[in-house]
Amino acid sequence: MTNGNRPKTTASDTLSRIPRYLQVATALRQRINSGQWAVGEKIATLEQLENEFQVARVTIRQAVDILQQEGMLKSEQGRGTFVIQSPTAARWLQLATDWDSLIRPIKRNTLKHLPIEQHYMPKIAEGEGTPAESYAYIYSLQLRDDEPYGLARVHVAQDIYDKAVEDFQTRIALGVVAELEELSISRAHQTLSIGSADVYAAVHLRVPFGAPIVEARCIVNDADDRVIYHGEIVYRGDVVRINIELVNEDRKVSLD
Amino acid sequence: MTNGNRPKTTASDTLSRIPRYLQVATALRQRINSGQWAVGEKIATLEQLENEFQVARVTIRQAVDILQQEGMLKSEQGRGTFVIQSPTAARWLQLATDWDSLIRPIKRNTLKHLPIEQHYMPKIAEGEGTPAESYAYIYSLQLRDDEPYGLARVHVAQDIYDKAVEDFQTRIALGVVAELEELSISRAHQTLSIGSADVYAAVHLRVPFGAPIVEARCIVNDADDRVIYHGEIVYRGDVVRINIELVNEDRKVSLD
DNA sequence: CTCAATTTGTTCGTATGTATG
DNA sequence: ACATACATACGAACAAATTGA
Secondary structure: OOOOOOOOOOOOOOHHHOOHHHHHHHHHHHHHHOOOOOOOOEOOOHHHHHHHHOOOHHHHHHHHHHHHHOOOEEEEOOOEEEEOOOOOOOOOEEEOOOHHHHHOHHHHOEEEEOOOOOOOOOOOOOOOOEEOOOEEEEEEEEEEOOEEEEEEEEEEEHHHHHHOHHHHHHOOHHHHHHHOOOOOEEEEEEEEEEEEOOHHHHHHHOOOOOOEEEEEEEEEEEOOOEEEEEEEEEEEHHHEEEEEEEEOOOOOOOOO | OOOOOOOOOOOOOOHHHOOHHHHHHHHHHHHHHOOOOOOOOEOOOHHHHHHHHOOOHHHHHHHHHHHHHOOOEEEEOOOEEEEOOOHHHOOOEEEOOOHHHHHOHHHHOEEEEOOOOOOOOOOOOOOOOEEOOOEEEEEEEEEEOOEEEEEEEEEEEHHHHHHOHHHHHHOOHHHHHHHOOOOOEEEEEEEEEEEEOOHHHHHHHOOOOOOEEEEEEEEEEEOOOEEEEEEEEEEEHHHEEEEEEEEOOOOOOOOO
16 A cells, blocks of 8 residues: 555646656657757756656656657766757748738648548638639648648639639649739638647648647638638648737827 | 557657547547537447547547536437537637737736746847846736636836836736836737647646647837837637738738 | 337456556 | 556447337
């Protein structure tokens, strides 16, 4: 009755069900990524980490072992544990806050079509515009430097699609829509929300299951307020960055 | 030698070490949140889920049990398992794309101060403005309806802080800054990125460890381009929604 | 009403993973 | 490294409730 393992769980949280050594490993990984522990630097001793995370020494070691396998840490007996590499060199995907910056980066990116499992009509809510009679459906993976960053389910009004079939088959749809000359766009909006990768998204975007993702829903209307483009795109969370200019010199703030 | 448990892990992924039943629970939760399984509807049978996820019956049950505890599902013997509630309708936290919408919702929300573990100076990059001489540091939990949604590390220029000490101690700092009359704000910007909850964030925001979060960094400058506010706020990912108006009727799109 | 099919609920044995001291 | 305790996961069998023919 030595009360061997009992984790000091505070509750029945989902949190507490995740293995302790993974929690610690994640925490350490974040400190390295965030630069709190720089490359070459010695990290806290096992004893300090024991105290900080309130877990047994062996558990800390398990966590450190994982990061050693990942090539981020290197332990040396008698000296300590050192950061030998940080994979941060992150390449950010700037998510758009205006039309031009939405279109610009798209042009360089490529796409790979995926087999369509199931056709469906876009769900268009009240006030988002009038749906088109029929839509062409495109299911594709968006790539940059051969690295997948987005999984796109796109609907384009059939008549628009027919105007440039080849373009729509080889390029990113939103870019094609933007360039159609005879088309007048009255409005476009985008809603972003945050989620976790399901099995499909994880496989295609090459991220672990449950990894954070951004779900973007983008709607473009023509002059008659008809929804000509409806895109649901899942982005890898780790490449997304959103930059918002709230106030500029020339635009004074209205208080209250 | 019945090969009892061996998970069919494809690799040494960190996330494949996460318990299977939690992975399944996450997948199910997503289907409910996304409306794929509507409220009142019967979900797939245990047997179907067994096949789909390639796990044992008991493992599916564990996942379903979790969602039952969360009040999303209800199983009835002989009938099936039903969605009885979707938390989706709930509570979106509209993240700001302009100053007014940043300030407005803040006013209703409350905050709870947390003990400060460690003081530090905000890291202000080139071009973000000139740092103030000294900052007051506030570490707090942001609440709405007694539900935590954000974990804030905020620095306010000391002289600004001194002008309304009591306000800063009881209300959300950005709201106080916005209302200071003698203050002129020249610019403000916010950068959002996506991450996973570490242990601290998970505990405070009451989300599972590793749950998606939004890391917001908001900087406000006064008329002299001095950084008077620097906030690093971690939001629960599941309450964040960002709405962006890309094009309006009155603003024509410039092609190329 | 009975019967069979469907579906959830329960239990057993076993093997391995996690975590402590 | 060890003894210990509990968690995770499998497969299989059986029990109990519901439904529709």
